[in-house]
Amino acid sequence: MNANSQRSRYEELKSQINFHNHRYHVLDAPVVSDAEYDKLLNELKRIEAAHPDWITSDSPTQRAGATPADRFEKVRHPGPILSLANAFGAEDARAWFERVRKLDERVASAKFVVEPKIDGLSVVLHYRNGLFVQGATRGDGEVGEDITANLRTVKSIPLKIPLSQSKDLSVPAYLVVRGEAFIPIREFERLNQQLEEAGQKTYLNPRNTAAGSLRQLDPALTASRPLTLLVYQIIYSEGGKIPTSQWELLQYLKGLGFPVTDVARQFKDIDSAIAYTETWNTRRDELSYEADGMVIKIDDLNVAAELGVVGKDPRGAIAFKFPAREVTTKLMDIRVSVGRTGVLIPNAVLEPVEIGGVVVERATLHNFDYIAEKDIRIGDRVLVKRAGEVIPYIIGPVIDARKGNEKKYSMPKKCPVCGQPVEHFEGEVAWYCVNSACPAQLQRNVEHFVSRGAMDIVGLGIKIVEKLVETGAIKDAADIYRLEREDILQAVTKKDRKTDKEPPGKIADNLLAAIENSKQQTLSRLITALGIRGVGEVVAGDLGRHFGSLDSLSKAGADDLMQIEGVGPNIAEAIVDWFERPANKNVLAKLKKAGVWPKASEDEKKKEGAFTGMTFVVTGTLPNFSREQAREFIEDHGGKVTDSVSKKTSYLVLGEEPGSKFDKAKSLGVKIISEDELRKLVRSQ
């Protein structure tokens, strides 16, 4: 490399590194891994070593705190900042109690204090003569980082001990307390909403945001984040009278004017402490902040201290963990599946991990833009959450955990099933396999045709459909009605039947009966089953009622179709287009021949009743209705049931264990009723 090109490389490196510094330190949204960053910095240092005369003041090496490790001064804590051993249930907690009771008989009659274990960042605050003089992160427990300037901006941290309540307290000459800094959930959501509106990258969760905010080099940025704090421990005190029990200590800190949790309780024995702790398993949402558990502490601080520590965990307390709702795991691979419409969907293959009691190893990534936006790479540690405590989804990569060997993902150019080139349409996010003969699409089409909301043919599961498509017994959905007993027997014996209890003959007979029964399904269901783009249960219902038969619907023009509420030009065109395709005409002919040709029946007509003009949303489990029954009940009385709460929602019907719809309804001021009240509503009108 000649001197000229090396010089320009030097300039390039400087600007690149400065850019990454800005992303990392100021925006808290790095675009490269630490390893990549270090590589650039090392290259820069090598060039500077060879050409010291090139170094200018804007070089990243000339600025204090250029590398993450030495951005903040180190602070040695006056005492060890310990962590906690975990208990994953009442049994663990009781086992802990038994262990320490054997070490010290006083434990048998000890009192206990239960406090929330906030998922934030542990900080250590120093007060000299009542003035806040230093604040540090926990670090490794012995040495932390000096983040005094940042902590000063946290409003709940008293800069001067206010001695708020009691007059008989005196402020120690030197006091070091420990607390947890965090961002309340609502504030976090508000912050993310603002960032999203500004078109900026959002944060993963309150904990990461709190940690990142306190690591800012510019205190002004920390100040703009809604951080708050609760204190719960005295690390060191000089010239003051420290309480000898944890319960009194909390009152004492409160008396001095520190923010202290109001959730803590004192108990006279371990059983009542555990019982109280367990109630929080289901009450955790009542807390305004994320908590990963409750802490059970032996109240007597002397006894607790004398019990000593194991590693970094004090014996005198234990963290009673809630089942995790959010967990990190390794993204091992990204696979692509093909949907009924030909859409390519990327799926994450995860290292199996337990979230909220179930082991998760798959999660959807929605689309390829999602992967790019979140900069998700194969090999990343990713944060996984079960949406509504059910369906896992990936919140994003944990950038800090990058090792540098993560691979960027590039989407396939060809359909993973049939190998045809993938296509993309202007203005859409999705990528498609447009091969109508793609076996994946046929498979999905048939699955959709028999699904519960469509023709509802029970017994025709994914596995059997797969075999029938494979053997060629099914080449389109209408072939279902041409299946012979022999075809089914063949498919059933071929598939892995370890779990089946029924003999193949019985399965085949049941299935044939179910297929025969499905011929009586309503017109709306059949229209749904056809799988026309943009036509689901709701639109199919409207189409069925409006046109009355498939003969009439198939002849409808775009203008006729657009008369229907909810059908605009796009869906109208999709419908016309569907009926024009020869393959589909063939399917219709076969269905008609098989006798699958329903007319709109009386019970499909829109009902009038007490609920006419009203919109309902159901959430949670109702005492006497299934979801489907509730829907029928409401529709029978002329009401409409939708899935999403909005200002137009008349009532939210609330059941047990409601989801996020409950919160939304509350915030929008939608009327909330129980199943009972729903029934009463009918009678009263």
Next chain:
DNA sequence: GATCCTCGAGTTCG
């Protein structure tokens, strides 16, 4: 033209 609302499509695990 922007914003709100609704629908469709795909999704996980037991």
Next chain:
DNA sequence: CTCGAGGATC
């Protein structure tokens, strides 16, 4: 449940 997109509404 989430996301995207089409349709309705102002």
